[in-house]
Amino acid sequence: MRSFEVFALVSALLFLLSLYALLTRRNILQRLLALNVMGSAVFLLFGSIAFRNWREFSDPVPQAIVITGIVVAVSSTAFALVLAAKIGKDGEP
Amino acid sequence: MTGLLFDLALGVMLLGTAWGALFSSDYLRSVVLFIVCGLLMSLAWARLEAPDVALAEAAIGAGLTGALFLRATKSPWIKPGLRLSAALGVMAVAAVLLAILGLSRDPNGLAAEVGGRLEEAGVAQPVTAVLLNIRAYDTWLELAVLAAALMGALSLSPDPPKGRERNLAVSHLLRMLAPLGVLTAGYFLWAGSYRAGGAFQAGAILGATGAVFLLNGRSLPQSALAFRLVALAGLSAFVAVALASLPSFLRLPLPNITIVFLELAATVSIGLTLLALFALAGGRDAKL
Numbered sequence: 001m002r003s004f005e006v007f008a009l010v011s012a013l014l015f016l017l018s019l020y021a022l023l024t025r026r027n028i029l030q031r032l033l034a035l036n037v038m039g040s041a042v043f044l045l046f047g048s049i050a051f052r053n054w055r056e057f058s059d060p061v062p063q064a065i066v067i068t069g070i071v072v073a074v075s076s077t078a079f080a081l082v083l084a085a086k087i088g089k090d091g092e093p
Numbered sequence: 094m095t096g097l098l099f100d101l102a103l104g105v106m107l108l109g110t111a112w113g114a115l116f117s118s119d120y121l122r123s124v125v126l127f128i129v130c131g132l133l134m135s136l137a138w139a140r141l142e143a144p145d146v147a148l149a150e151a152a153i154g155a156g157l158t159g160a161l162f163l164r165a166t167k168s169p170w171i172k173p174g175l176r177l178s179a180a181l182g183v184m185a186v187a188a189v190l191l192a193i194l195g196l197s198r199d200p201n202g203l204a205a206e207v208g209g210r211l212e213e214a215g216v217a218q219p220v221t222a223v224l225l226n227i228r229a230y231d232t233w234l235e236l237a238v239l240a241a242a243l244m245g246a247l248s249l250s251p252d253p254p255k256g257r258e259r260n261l262a263v264s265h266l267l268r269m270l271a272p273l274g275v276l277t278a279g280y281f282l283w284a285g286s287y288r289a290g291g292a293f294q295a296g297a298i299l300g301a302t303g304a305v306f307l308l309n310g311r312s313l314p315q316s317a318l319a320f321r322l323v324a325l326a327g328l329s330a331f332v333a334v335a336l337a338s339l340p341s342f343l344r345l346p347l348p349n350i351t352i353v354f355l356e357l358a359a360t361v362s363i364g365l366t367l368l369a370l371f372a373l374a375g376g377r378d379a380k381l
Contacts, residue, residue: 060219
């Protein structure tokens, strides 16, 4: 077993755990948290798959896309949190 | 061998902290474990030889996202999902994910391709070259996503959050720390052209510096024209560069000075947008 296989396996397990949490948690904020863990798991899977091709330097294209993805994830999370605060203020959905 | 042992230990800790974050009944505990999980995740990225992603994950994925969750105190509840069907669905997905273990070594990664074009990309660092030159479209649209999130958040909470009381000692300390924050952001921005760093990491540091001011009672002038102009600077810079190169429309290669211009604009608007999202996600009467 090599390093990238460890991380690929871990990211698959993380994805499954957070998918279950996303479906079963009752608190919206904890669902958002689960969504974020799920995103990180997908990024890690992408990164470990890319690492298979490591030569002089690791493949920069997946890295750039993951960095883009992290920023998109944080902006959508912030918007979702604003929406959640709005729901909490206006009462039960 | 020690490397593999380290990775295994790291994997176990990742799963443990994620389990705690996902299934804890205490919200605060969840968020703290989520931040720890994010920091461990950035270690994993460092192990995968991706220092740029490690920096972005630590600063944005763990730090800023964690701070956003810490600020969100209102927790609306929704109907619980069906546990059994959820478990069955997860098992179905698990079968698909097991396929990743069967992946063979793929000789056709893009590293060689990027390496060959690094000469004309104008930046020595491969990740920055991909972000701002070879795949500039992605970054452009990412800035559009940031701007869209900001517009959505602004339209939902039009009143600026009330400033809280300032702590004099903290204010004094911040006055000394703020220049250091800006300096660090500038260094990361500059370092991005030859080593790990770049516009995103620098923007996150700028945003975090501003967030500390926000926590000490300052408020953002959200209606000011300057605020909106700076928040849209990155997007506008990309539009300007695209228009200036019109017949070819953002085709390779962009000259180095253009990349520096784009990075600078992207940094300030990423910093300000993240800061504004942080301010708005806290709500009007958020407790800290």
